[in-house]
Amino acid sequence: MKSGFILKAVMHNLKHRKGAFLISVFAIACAFTFLSAVGSVTFGLAASAVNSALKFPLIVGPEGSSDTQLVMSTIFAVDKPAGKFKWDILEELKKDKRVVKAFPLCRADSLKGVPMIGVNNDFLNYVNMGYLDVKEGIDTENIFSETDVFRAVFGYKAAEMFGMKAGTVFTGSHGAVGDESARAHDEEAYTVAAILNPINGPEDFLIYVSTKSVWQIHEAETENLPMDVKTNELSAVLVKTVNPVATSQLEGEYSSRDGCTAVDTGKTIRRVVQYMNKAENIAGLFSYGTLLIVLVMVFVTILMSINERKKEMALMRTLGISRRSISLMVMIETMIITIMGVALGVVVGHFVLLYFKPLIDMNLGINLEPFIFTSIEVQGIFLTLIAGQLLALLGMLRIYRMNLIEEVARD
Amino acid sequence: MNIEVKGVSKSFESPDGSRVDVLKNVGFSLEKGAVLKLNGASGSGKSTLLNIISGLLLPDNGSVTINGTEVNSLKESRRDNFRAENVGYIFQTFNLLSPFNVMENVYAPSAFAGILKPGFKEKAISILQDVGLKGHEKSMPFHLSVGQRQRVAVARVLFTEYPLILADEPTASLDRVSSETVLNSLLKCRDNGSTIIFASHDPLFDGLNPDMIFDLEKGGLL
Numbered sequence: 001m002k003s004g005f006i007l008k009a010v011m012h013n014l015k016h017r018k019g020a021f022l023i024s025v026f027a028i029a030c031a032f033t034f035l036s037a038v039g040s041v042t043f044g045l046a047a048s049a050v051n052s053a054l055k056f057p058l059i060v061g062p063e064g065s066s067d068t069q070l071v072m073s074t075i076f077a078v079d080k081p082a083g084k085f086k087w088d089i090l091e092e093l094k095k096d097k098r099v100v101k102a103f104p105l106c107r108a109d110s111l112k113g114v115p116m117i118g119v120n121n122d123f124l125n126y127v128n129m130g131y132l133d134v135k136e137g138i139d140t141e142n143i144f145s146e147t148d149v150f151r152a153v154f155g156y157k158a159a160e161m162f163g164m165k166a167g168t169v170f171t172g173s174h175g176a177v178g179d180e181s182a183r184a185h186d187e188e189a190y191t192v193a194a195i196l197n198p199i200n201g202p203e204d205f206l207i208y209v210s211t212k213s214v215w216q217i218h219e220a221e222t223e224n225l226p227m228d229v230k231t232n233e234l235s236a237v238l239v240k241t242v243n244p245v246a247t248s249q250l251e252g253e254y255s256s257r258d259g260c261t262a263v264d265t266g267k268t269i270r271r272v273v274q275y276m277n278k279a280e281n282i283a284g285l286f287s288y289g290t291l292l293i294v295l296v297m298v299f300v301t302i303l304m305s306i307n308e309r310k311k312e313m314a315l316m317r318t319l320g321i322s323r324r325s326i327s328l329m330v331m332i333e334t335m336i337i338t339i340m341g342v343a344l345g346v347v348v349g350h351f352v353l354l355y356f357k358p359l360i361d362m363n364l365g366i367n368l369e370p371f372i373f374t375s376i377e378v379q380g381i382f383l384t385l386i387a388g389q390l391l392a393l394l395g396m397l398r399i400y401r402m403n404l405i406e407e408v409a410r411d
Numbered sequence: 412m413n414i415e416v417k418g419v420s421k422s423f424e425s426p427d428g429s430r431v432d433v434l435k436n437v438g439f440s441l442e443k444g445a446v447l448k449l450n451g452a453s454g455s456g457k458s459t460l461l462n463i464i465s466g467l468l469l470p471d472n473g474s475v476t477i478n479g480t481e482v483n484s485l486k487e488s489r490r491d492n493f494r495a496e497n498v499g500y501i502f503q504t505f506n507l508l509s510p511f512n513v514m515e516n517v518y519a520p521s522a523f524a525g526i527l528k529p530g531f532k533e534k535a536i537s538i539l540q541d542v543g544l545k546g547h548e549k550s551m552p553f554h555l556s557v558g559q560r561q562r563v564a565v566a567r568v569l570f571t572e573y574p575l576i577l578a579d580e581p582t583a584s585l586d587r588v589s590s591e592t593v594l595n596s597l598l599k600c601r602d603n604g605s606t607i608i609f610a611s612h613d614p615l616f617d618g619l620n621p622d623m624i625f626d627l628e629k630g631g632l633l
Binding site for chain 1: 465467487488491492493494496498500502505506507508510511515519520522523524525
């Protein structure tokens with residue numbers, strides 16, 4: 001009965017001061033939403049990057065590319081390639097005993113901002129993503145045919161985005177990043193040959209076409225195209241090496257060659273992840289700073305609420321209700337505000353991520369997992385709840401130090 | 412409930428920093444069921460004395476002994492319990508707890524003290540009926556008039572059957588009907604054996620037939 005009465009008093013007070021209560025909860029929730037977003041996006045980027053690094057330990061690209069640019073433009077397709085280089089390098093790599101597989105890659109056109117990547121059948125068979133939908137009569141081992149060059153394979157999310165089905169016909173736009181001014185390639189239409197299974201990676205957001213189609217479509221183009229692709233030229237070669245030593249050796253050899261450069265994908269991604277971790281730490285500090293300000297605000301609200309209720313608390317004391325019971329009410333109020341703020345922030349944060357997932361995925365080339373709890377978020381939950389407890393204790397202390405009887409005497 | 416107030420003094424610090432003696436060496440004894448009226452102008456220390464008797468305030472000197480228990484020597488939590496079980500307090504205004512409805516206000520002190528007995532709701536309803544608040548059980552304090560609120564405070568005192576009732580100008584802001592209800596309720600308490608100490612300028616309260624009158628300005632029993 002006693003605890004029921006305490007809870008009733010708490011709920012009444014929260015209801016009575018619903019403006020301040022809701023603002024406090026909302027403020028904590030906002031800070032937490034930010035924290036959830038930071039954690040999930042960083043996690044998504046790191047997971048996606050590491051997964052891709054395992055598939056292609058070495059990337060050879062045109063001279064002048066920075067390590068990060070080469071990885072980002074080939075693995076995530078989010079940066080423009082630095083240029084082009086000759087097909088011969090691919091042939092050379094294929095013959096090298098330290099190379100298990102080497103795949104040509106042409107960054108070419110795009111479809112409303114979604115990159116179209118020129119690859120070959122070997123690539124599709126190697127990444128082995130499986131197909132969700134295949135056009136009738138198509139041999140999935142040899143999707144890119146010599147006779148029917150203009151076939152496309154859509155990543156799961158890319159197909160979903162454009163409502164593509166096996167058999168749909170479309171035309172791409174000129175320009176690797178598909179800006180608005182890009183000219184449409186109306187002269188050649190692609191047919192969707194297949195749609196890939198979802199694989200939770202950057203591949204979900206890409207459109208694969210044959211390298212041959214890329215070369216063919218640009219044969220008729222005029223000189224000085226803004227694109228890197230011309231006949232029989234490549235944007236990059238993705239390489240699966242026999243071991244890390246081979247990767248390191250090949251990186252050294254191809255980096256010092258004229259016309260091309262090479263990067264150890266793992267090493268570059270580790271560096272990128274380190275940067276991301278630093279960025280996450282900074283964003284995390286910012287989030288914690290915001291949370292701290294918010295918690296101070298909550299504390300001020302609680303103190304104001306205590307001051308406003310001095311008289312009522314004094315009456316409670318005259319009725320024999322102990323200081324402990326009154327303090328407990330304030331403590332429960334603080335805890336409710338903190339817990340509700342954290343819970344709302346976590347839920348809203350993850351749903352906000354779910355809502356913006358397509359946008360984040362497309363822009364960052366990752367497959368965001370909106371409902372994953374990251375370490376920074378779990379840390380944040382614990383720290384906020386502990387801070388909430390401390391605030392509650394400070395509120396209790398305030399009650400203990402208040403001379404409530406003066407309020408009775410003053411009446 | 413026997414009460415012995417012995418040599419009680421209390422002073423407060425005034426805004427200019429000097430000490431103001433509010434009570435000086437106050438003393439009297441009351442037998443169980445007796446009624447004491449406190450006389451004195453505003454600021455003469457009536458409320459302070461009531462607060463000291465209830466254990467809300469501690470005297471600078473002296474003691475208050477109720478049924479053999481020296482209230483001012485108890486720890487704060489024990490004084491809270493003692494008050495919850497033994498002392499019913501009625502103020503001039505602001506007697507009700509806003510989070511609770513009328514009926515809950517009647518049994519809230521007992522609920523917080525953990526001394527509710529079976530059938531408490533029926534008892535609360537019956538008492539509310541006696542003080543003319545039938546049908547108001549679920550009303551919140553802000554729905555009531557000043558007189559009705561004071562009746563709830565009286566109902567609370569009747570409900571707990573406090574052995575000691577302290578009333579500080581309980582009818583100062585009430586109409587005649589409400590004042591009579593309060594008086595009748597206190598008479599009922601007196602008949603049930605409660606000791607009553609009250610401060611009131613309302614002539615109606617002479618109907619309580621105080622056994623003693625203590626004049627705080629003169630510092631002694633009249």
